[in-house]
Amino acid sequence: LLSGASSSFTLAASDKGSYSCKASRGQKTSTVQSNKIQLDVKEIPVPVLHNATQWLDVFPTERVELSCWMKGSSGWIFTWFRNKNLIKANSSVLIENDGTKLSITAASTSHRGNYSCSGALKGRSVNSKLSKEVMLDIYDTKPRVTLVQNPDDSLMHTADSVSFHCHINVSSGWSYLWYKNDSPFKAGHHYNISSAGLADTGSYKCQVKRGASFQSDKSEAAKLTIEERPEAAIILLTRWADVFSTDSLLLKCNVKDSALSWNYTWFKENEQVDLPLSEEHKVTPQDDPDQSRYTCKGTRNERPFYSVTSDSYRTKNLLLKRRILLAISGCIFFGIIAVFIGCIALRIFRKPASDFEKTEDDNLFIRAQVKDFTDSPCPLVEYIKDADLNPSPKEGEENDAISSETTLMPKPSPEDQAVTTNSHESTENGGGMMSFQH
Incomplete structure (x- = not known):
């Protein structure tokens, strides 16, 4: 029960109910009771802080986003705190107008701490309590990635199997990037080669990535050489x-x-x-x-x-085939040897040509020489021809006088007779050897 024309008090949850009023004067006069007003009193909600990114342990230069909101209520403006200290927007920390989102564009160790938020209703003096704190951890350096090869032999052979594992032992939410000879290719957490070929020779590296832009440095290279397997x-x-x-x-x-x-x-x-x-x-x-x-x-x-x-x-049947082949080869070999020996024997023991055959061959040569000799003009004949063709004046008159008489041939000289006699004898002897006398 309250008194006075107006009443002001701080509400509590127990103050909810139906309220009405009436006026009175003296002890006996009063008005009719006014209409009832139902007052519903609720507890002020506590805002909920949520990390928009999937991880709260971040690395230098990585982006972080946090959000604050009231469950089942609207019309609130939010304020942010780190380690209970009010956060003001700056070049690396962005806060939206109603304060629902806080963004750290490039994290650094100075952003490490416990984050919370509180809300205030627009146009009313209603302020919420602080939300639960969220701890943001900032690493001092970028993560180190290790490439593990199994087996770890640098020289392998065709048909061998080998696997690569890109290992990072901090945080979560990573996607993996792979490189062979600095050319990117797609793979997951592991890269397996079930049957290596010569084309798999190369230098392998990997790195991790998360979010829109954050990447680790590349791992150390694992060099793999594939050679042909011996046969x-x-x-x-x-x-x-x-x-x-x-x-x-x-x-x-x-x-x-x-x-x-x-x-x-x-x-x-x-x-x-x-x-x-x-x-x-x-x-x-x-x-x-x-x-x-x-x-x-x-x-x-x-x-x-x-x-x-x-x-x-x-x-x-390999032995049988070789025996047959050797037998055939042996027959051919000994046949060739027999023919060769026969040719040598025939050449050695063949009968030489008869003396008659040799003499006949010599006579053919001598006949050719005799023919050349008989074909040449005789000096006596040349003399007779020249005398007949060129007579002297006296002989011309004598020739006219004895033209009716028989012309007598000059008597051959002893040398001409010898030549004639020898030629005749050669002819009678069937073309035998002859000698010329001068």
């Missing part, structure tokens, strides 16, 4: 000369172009042969009557741990 090959040690004296084949496994120490595993029809790890393997008809396909590979306790499996080596 195994099967060599047949059984010599050609042994194919007629043995029924077994001796195989050897060798890793090509490798000076490393290897152990060897053998496979028959793709199933491992239960034998000691030897580089040689003996195939006998008793152990392998089906004459199977064999492969092998090298193994080590260090990288490369194993080689590429060799091409399959089939032993079926």
